Amino acid sequence: MSNAPPLPTAGGQPRKPASQRIPVIAEPFVGDRARKMLDIVEKFVEEECIPADAVWAAQLGTGDGRWEGHPSILEDLKKRAKDLGIWNMFLPKNHYSNLSEYDPTNSAGAFTNLEYGLMCELLGRSRTAAEATNCAAPDTGNMEVIARYGTAEQKKQWLTPLLAGQIRSGFLMTEPDKASSDGSNISLNIRKEGNELVLNGSKWWSSGAGDDRCKIYIVMGRDNDADDSVDRYKRQSMVLVPSDAKGLTVHRMLSVYGYDDAPHGHGHITFNNVRVPASSVILGHGRGNEIMQGRLGPGRIHHAMRSIGAAEVALEWMIARLNDERKVPFGKPLREHGVLIDWVARSRLEIDAAKLVVLNASVKIDSGDAKAALVEIAESKILTPNMALAVIDRAVQAHGAMGVCQDTPLASSWAHLRTLRIADGPDEVHLNQLGRRENRARAQECIDRIQQQKKRAAELMKQYGVQEKQLGGSKVSGFPAQSKL
Ligand SMILES: Cc1cc2nc3c(=O)[nH]c(=O)nc-3n(C[C@H](O)[C@H](O)[C@H](O)COP(=O)(O)OP(=O)(O)OC[C@H]3O[C@@H](n4cnc5c(N)ncnc54)[C@H](O)[C@@H]3O)c2cc1C
Numbered sequence: 001m002s003n004a005p006p007l008p009t010a011g012g013q014p015r016k017p018a019s020q021r022i023p024v025i026a027e028p029f030v031g032d033r034a035r036k037m038l039d040i041v042e043k044f045v046e047e048e049c050i051p052a053d054a055v056w057a058a059q060l061g062t063g064d065g066r067w068e069g070h071p072s073i074l075e076d077l078k079k080r081a082k083d084l085g086i087w088n089m090f091l092p093k094n095h096y097s098n099l100s101e102y103d104p105t106n107s108a109g110a111f112t113n114l115e116y117g118l119m120c121e122l123l124g125r126s127r128t129a130a131e132a133t134n135c136a137a138p139d140t141g142n143m144e145v146i147a148r149y150g151t152a153e154q155k156k157q158w159l160t161p162l163l164a165g166q167i168r169s170g171f172l173m174t175e176p177d178k179a180s181s182d183g184s185n186i187s188l189n190i191r192k193e194g195n196e197l198v199l200n201g202s203k204w205w206s207s208g209a210g211d212d213r214c215k216i217y218i219v220m221g222r223d224n225d226a227d228d229s230v231d232r233y234k235r236q237s238m239v240l241v242p243s244d245a246k247g248l249t250v251h252r253m254l255s256v257y258g259y260d261d262a263p264h265g266h267g268h269i270t271f272n273n274v275r276v277p278a279s280s281v282i283l284g285h286g287r288g289n290e291i292m293q294g295r296l297g298p299g300r301i302h303h304a305m306r307s308i309g310a311a312e313v314a315l316e317w318m319i320a321r322l323n324d325e326r327k328v329p330f331g332k333p334l335r336e337h338g339v340l341i342d343w344v345a346r347s348r349l350e351i352d353a354a355k356l357v358v359l360n361a362s363v364k365i366d367s368g369d370a371k372a373a374l375v376e377i378a379e380s381k382i383l384t385p386n387m388a389l390a391v392i393d394r395a396v397q398a399h400g401a402m403g404v405c406q407d408t409p410l411a412s413s414w415a416h417l418r419t420l421r422i423a424d425g426p427d428e429v430h431l432n433q434l435g436r437r438e439n440r441a442r443a444q445e446c447i448d449r450i451q452q453q454k455k456r457a458a459e460l461m462k463q464y465g466v467q468e469k470q471l472g473g474s475k476v477s478g479f480p481a482q483s484k485l
Contacts, residue, residue, distance in 0.1 A: 017038075017039045017042060018038040018039055018041070018042040018118070018122060019035040019036070019038045019039050022035075022038075022118065023352075023355060023356065023359060025356065025359065025360075026114060026118070026359045026363075029112065029114045029115075029363055029366070030114065030115055030118065031112075031115065033111075034111055034112075034115035034118070034119075037085075037086065037089065037111070037115075037119065038115075038118055038119060038122070040084055040085070040086055041086050041089075041119050041122050041123070041133070042122050044080070044081065044084060044086060044129070044132075044133075045122050045123065045125055045126050045129045046125075048077060048080060049077060049125075049126035049127075049128045049129040049132055050125065050126045050129075052073050052074075052077055052126075052128050053126055053127040053128055053409075055071070055073045056071045056073050056074060056127060056128050057127070059071035059072065059073060060262055060263065066260065066262035066263060067210050067253075067262055067263055067265070068212075069212075069263075070211065070212075070213065070263045071263075073128075074128055074131060074132060077128055077132035078131075078132050078133075078134070078165055080132075081132050081133045081134075082105065082107075082165075085107070086133050087105055087107040087133055087134050087165075088103070088105065088107045088109055088133075088134050088135070088163055089109035089111055089116055089119055089133065089135055090109055090116055090135045090140045090143075090144075090302065091109050091110075091140075091143065091144065091147065091163075092109060092110060092111065092112070092113075092116075099147060101155075102147075102155045102156060102159045102160045102163065103159075103160070103163045104160060104163065104164050105163060105164055105165075107163075112362070112366045113298050113301055113302075113362040113365045113366050114359060114362035114363055114366055116302065117301055117302060117304075117305040117358065117359065117362045118305070119135075120135075120302045120303075120305035120306045120309065121305045121306065121308050121309040121312070121355075122309060123135060123306060123309065124305065124306030124307060124308065124309025124310050125309045125310070125312065125313050127409075130306070134163070134165045137207075137299070137302075137303070138169060138170060138171040138207055138208060139162055139168055139169050139208075140299065140302070141171060141295045141299045142162070142169040142170075142171055142216075142218055142295075143159060143162050143163060143169075144294075144295060144298075144299075145218060145238070145282065145291055145294070145295050146158055146159045146162070146240075146282070147159055148294065149282050149283040149291055149294075150282060151279070153279065154240060154279075154280075154282070158216050158240060161215070162216075166213075167213055167214070167215040167216065168208055168211055168213045168214045168215070169208065169214060169215070169216045169217065169218070170206050170207060170208040170209050170214055170216075170217045170218070170243070170267075171206075171207070171217070171218050171295075172203040172206045172217050172218065172219045172220065172241075172269065173186060173203070173220040173292070174203060174204060174205045174206075175187065175188065175201065175202060175203055175204065176202055176203075176204045176268070177202075181425055181426050181429050183220070183233065183236060183288065183289040183292050184232040184233050184235065184236070184289065186220050186221060186222060186236050186288070187201060187221070187222050188200070188201030188202070188203065188219065188220070188221035188222065188271060189201055189221060189222060189224055190221040190222065190223050190224060190237055190239060191224040192224070192225070192278065193275075194278075195277060195278050196275045196276065196277060196278055197239055197275070197276050197277075197278055197280060197281065198273055198274070198275055199219065199221060199239065199241065199247075199271040199273075199274040199275075199276070200271055200272060200273060200274075201221060201270075201271050202268070202269065202270045202271065203219070203267075203268075203269045203270075203271075204254065204266075204267070204268040204269070205254065205266050205423075206250075206266065206267040206268070206269050207261075207264060207265070207266050207267075208264050208265070208267075209243070209250050209253070209265060209266070209267025209269060210250075210253050210260075210261075210262060210263055210264060210265025210266075210267060211263045211264050211265065212263075214243055215242060215243050215244075216240060216241070216242055216243060217240070217241045217242075217243055218238055218239075218240060218241075218282070219238065219239050219240075219241045219271075220236055220237070220238050220288045220292070221236065221237060221239065221288075222235050222236050222237075223235060223236070223237055223285050223286060226285075226286060230286070233289040233290075234286040234287075234289070235286065236286070236288030236289055237281055237282075237284075237285045237286060237287065237288045238281070238282045238283070238287075238288045238291050238292075239276060239280050239281050239282065240276070240280045240282060241271075241274060241276050241280065242276075245274045245275070245276060246274065246275070247271060247272040247273045247274040247275070248269065248270075248271055248272075248274050249269065249270050249272070250267045250268070250269050251267075251268045251269065251270065252267070252268050253265040253266060253267055253268075254266045254267070254268060256415055256416070256419055257415040257418070258415075259412060259415055259416075293370075294370070297365070297370030297371075297373070297374075297377055298365055298370055299424070300377050300380060300381045300424060301358060301361055301362050301365065301377060301380055303381075303384075303420060303424065304354075304358045304361075304380040304381065304383075304384040304385075305358055305384075307384040307385050307387075307388040307417060307420060308351060308354060308355050308358065308384060308388065310388055310392070310413050310416075310417060311347070311350075311351050311354075311384075311387060311388040311391040311392065312351060313409060313413070314347075314388070314391050314392040314394075314395040314410060314413065315344070315347045315348065315351065315391055315395065317395050317399070317408055317409070317410060318340075318343065318344060318347065318391075318394060318395040318398045318399075319344060321334065321395075321398045321399050322334040322335040322340055322341070322344065322398060323335055334398060340398055343394040343397075343398065346394070347390075347391040347394060347395075350387045350390065350391060351387065351391060353387075354380075354383050354384050354387040354388075357376070357379050357380055357383055357384075358380040358383075358384060360376055361373055361376035361377050361379065361380045364376045365377070375434065375437065378430040378433060378434045379434070381424070381425065381430055382427050382430050382431060382434070384420075385417050385418075385420035385421050386421065386427070388417045389414065389417050389418060389421075392410055392413055392414045392417060393414065395408075395410050396410050396411065396414065
């Protein structure tokens with residue numbers, strides 16, 4: 001028999017559907033089609049994907065078997081998502097011409113970044129949902145690159161099977177011997193030889209390389225003929241390289257806090273005289289950094305909204321634990337220990353605040369382009385993983401030892417979220433850019449504004465015949481009334 005007091009209740013009301021929980025500030029930007037889609041996505045995630053997550057993990061099995069084949073339940077979820085019409089929501093159809101020619105499913109989303117962002121929040125609640133709807137990284141960013149910059153031939157060969165969910169892809173930028181958060185450091189050598197490009201070098205953290213469905217890599221390297229006289233951000237190119245190209249070896253898979261992330265994985269790869277047709281370059285030589293900027297902008301918003309979804313899940317687990325009538329330490333359920341209810345409040349507050357920042361960035365992208373929203377995108381990129389980590393950490397703590405093991409999604413969610421403070425540009429790079437930009441734009445303005453206000457205050461003092469009061473009485477002398485700014 002439990003000795004806990006009865007659960008507090010709000011009258012047993014079920015939660016309203018997603019279309020009725022859109023933050024008021026975002027309401028005017030969400031169309032009817034997106035609202036309907038949000039509810040279908042939510043039902044699919046809650047009722048089909050989240051329960052399937054455990055089956056997916058069990059089907060992966062243990063040992064080397066984890067890299068062979070892939071859980072059949074995911075293929076079933078993909079079929080189901082296609083039937084429901086929730087497939088490829090990430091791709092804003094109207095941004096790309098003639099896409100239907102390459103899209104056998106004719107399903108490209110045509111949603112705004114804000115609308116799709118709200119869907120990402122729902123997808124971020126489950127391990128399988130993003131892939132089940134063909135909205136998983138790095139495929140989404142790669143498909144956007146090929147759709148936006150690829151030739152007709154590149155689209156036919158790679159975009160078509162990617163949009164159909166038949167194959168997967170990798171994005172290979174980071175190198176073991178270079179500080180790769182700076183795209184101008186990337187040095188895998190790309191040499192032209194007749195009608196071919198010859199690639200030599202190594203890459204690591206190549207996400208997706210463990211999956212045998214991963215058939216194509218977008219590889220960033222430095223053109224052999226781009227010497228130091230070339231602008232440092234015009235030395236790199238991006239090239240499409242089939243994953244089974246001769247001379248390409250996946251040596252090992254890297255773990256993330258002990259998780260192997262199978263069957264996707266993060267590979268360490270070498271390129272030894274890998275040859276591809278010269279036509280495999282995307283957009284043109286020297287345009288790699290330009291493509292990278294286009295690829296990462298809106299993608300960061302989608303990552304941020306998935307992080308918010310993960311934080312919401314952690315808060316739900318925390319609330320469930322606080323109200324678990326079997327767990328009554330020191331004579332009171334956890335919800336009646338003040339500090340834990342404080343964690344619930346802080347978590348709610350931080351999630352909602354972060355969501356407003358990301359939705360604001362989405363509106364800015366939608367009303368201009370990613371370049372116009374650089375500041376807002378950086379704010380979202382920095383804020384959300386840090387916020388989600390704090391919320392998950394509280395949820396872990398509320399669970400005691402159970403929080404760090406496999407019996408809740410919290411431990412693996414924390415490990416995954418922690419990497420987002422590094423991947424797609426470490427926090428410090430974005431903070432540095434944000435801080436410099438704010439300082440540069442406002443230095444003179446801030447000095448002028450404060451000086452003018454002080455001047456006006458002195459005039460008003462005179463007008464009203466008063467003098468500034470000195471703290472500690474009037475005996476202090478030798479100091480100016482106000483320090484010079
Ligand atoms: C799980 C996971 C998946 C990944 N997937 C991919 C992938 O699919 N493809 C891919 O190409 N890469 C991938 N990465 C790699 C990731 O994008 C890089 O790790 C990231 O860009 C940082 O590069 P780096 O590791 O070379 O660190 P470095 O560039 O060496 O930076 C190291 C640290 O230096 C500091 N620093 C750097 N610049 C500044 C600055 N301007 N001001 C202040 N401090 C600074 C930061 O603290 C930074 O964390 C993945 C990483 C992880 C963890």
